Amino acid sequence: MSRIQSTFNGRKALIAYITAGDPTPEKTPEFVAALERGGVDLIELGVPFSDPIADGPVIQRGADRALKAGTTVKKVLEIAKKIREKSQIPLLLFTYLNPILRYGLDALARDAKAAGIDGCLLTDLSVEEASPYVAAMRKAGLDTVFLAAPTSTPERLKLVGEYSTGFVYLVSRTGVTGERAELSNSVAPLVNSMRAETKLPLAVGFGISTPEQAHDVAQLADGIVVGSAFVRIIEQGGDLEGFARSLRKGIDG
Numbered sequence: 001m002s003r004i005q006s007t008f009n010g011r012k013a014l015i016a017y018i019t020a021g022d023p024t025p026e027k028t029p030e031f032v033a034a035l036e037r038g039g040v041d042l043i044e045l046g047v048p049f050s051d052p053i054a055d056g057p058v059i060q061r062g063a064d065r066a067l068k069a070g071t072t073v074k075k076v077l078e079i080a081k082k083i084r085e086k087s088q089i090p091l092l093l094f095t096y097l098n099p100i101l102r103y104g105l106d107a108l109a110r111d112a113k114a115a116g117i118d119g120c121l122l123t124d125l126s127v128e129e130a131s132p133y134v135a136a137m138r139k140a141g142l143d144t145v146f147l148a149a150p151t152s153t154p155e156r157l158k159l160v161g162e163y164s165t166g167f168v169y170l171v172s173r174t175g176v177t178g179e180r181a182e183l184s185n186s187v188a189p190l191v192n193s194m195r196a197e198t199k200l201p202l203a204v205g206f207g208i209s210t211p212e213q214a215h216d217v218a219q220l221a222d223g224i225v226v227g228s229a230f231v232r233i234i235e236q237g238g239d240l241e242g243f244a245r246s247l248r249k250g251i252d253g
Contacts, residue, residue, distance in 0.1 A: 003090040004166035008201040017044040017227030019062035021071025038244025047095035058228040077115040084116035109140035119143030150186035161198030211250025
């Protein structure tokens with residue numbers, strides 16, 4: 001069983017996205033340690049990309065800061081190695097397809113595994129075209145997490161269930177990442193549709209930013225993903241550990 005798979009061990013998982021290298025590569029391991037102390041169960045380690053089409057303004061700014069600090073795919077893997085010196089928290093490499101194609105699928109799988117990465121999620125990789133990527137990841141023993149959205153067809157949900165390992169990431173709403181005042185009413189139907197296709201744990205993200213929202217989603221799903229709210233706190237120099245604790249309390253409460 002992989003570290004990602006063991007995350008869903010009875011309690012609802014709190015998953016945090018941060019952009020690696022934001023504001024500098026040296027700070028990221030410190031942020032991961034703070035999140036882990038705050039009760040985060042799994043880290044999505046974002047690879048900064050120049051054209052983050054799935055992300056809203058907060059994460060776009062985080063990617064821009066990380067790129068300006070010289071963060072590359074290779075540097076993100078070095079960050080993962082640094083994290084592994086002190087922590088066994090599951091690490092999911094969260095990226096777009098272009099940087100990985102430039103790096104090379106087989107090379108990435110090999111180097112990511114060696115760095116202590118547990119799995120990958122490519123936000124803009126169509127599941128219908130994912131066979132070569134999945135084969136490379138499987139060969140290296142890495143989990144592959146795919147996205148399902150309210151607009152996903154039954155055929156696509158079936159493929160997502162077949163190709164995913166670790167968990168399935170459910171996008172709560174159409175559009176880009178970002179904090180929202182209210183949860184989408186698409187969450188419950190999407191959870192129900194995906195549960196009909198897989199026994200894997202389901203984690204819901206996009207738009208979750210408060211303990212109350214995390215609590216509500218935890219009644220439906222196995223994991224809660226928070227990204228923009230954490231990246232905003234990094235941008236503002238705020239208390240990552242304290243905010244993580246408040247989300248953990250909301251989920252458990």
